[in-house]
Amino acid sequence: MRAYINNKPFDFDEEITILEAARKMGFFIPTLCAFQPLNHTPGTCALCIVRVIRADGQELTLTSCKTPLEDGMHVDTISSAVKKLQRKQVEL
Numbered sequence: 001m002r003a004y005i006n007n008k009p010f011d012f013d014e015e016i017t018i019l020e021a022a023r024k025m026g027f028f029i030p031t032l033c034a035f036q037p038l039n040h041t042p043g044t045c046a047l048c049i050v051r052v053i054r055a056d057g058q059e060l061t062l063t064s065c066k067t068p069l070e071d072g073m074h075v076d077t078i079s080s081a082v083k084k085l086q087r088k089q090v091e092l
Contacts, residue, residue, distance in 0.1 A: 001071035006078050010069070018064035018075055019048055027077050029064050030086055046089045051076040061085060 002011050003021070010021050022029050032045045048064040055072030064077070076082055 003069045003071065003073040003075065005075045007074075012069060016069050018050060018052070018062070018067050018069050018073075021069050022050075022064065022075070022077055029077050031065055033065050047086055049082070049085050049089065051079070051082050051085075 001013065002009055004010065005018070005022050005025055006027060008025060010025055012021065019029055019031065029048045029050065031048045033048075046063050049061055050064045052060045052062050052067070053074040054060070054070060064075075069075075
C-alpha cells in the first residue's frame with residue numbers, strides 16, 4: 001500500500017498510525033502522548049492534528065497518533081494551516 005505524507009510516498013504493508021509513519025520519514029509532529037505526568041489517553045490533547053485527504057477525496061482534520069494510515073491517503077503535517085491548528089490546541 002502507498003500513502004503520501006507531505007507529498008512524499010510512503011509504502012507500508014501493515015497497520016501503522018500517521019504519526020508512526022511520519023516519524024519514520026523524519027517529519028516532526030508535536031505530541032504529548034509520551035508525557036507521563038499527564039497520564040491521558042492518546043488523542044485527547046489533539047496537538048498532533050494533521051490534514052488528511054482520503055483516497056475517496058474526503059478531507060478531514062484528524063489526530064495522527066490514533067489514525068491508521070490508509071492506502072491512497074494524502075497527509076499534510078507541515079503547512080501553515082496545520083501548524084496554526086496545532087497552535088490552537090496549545091491555546092485551549
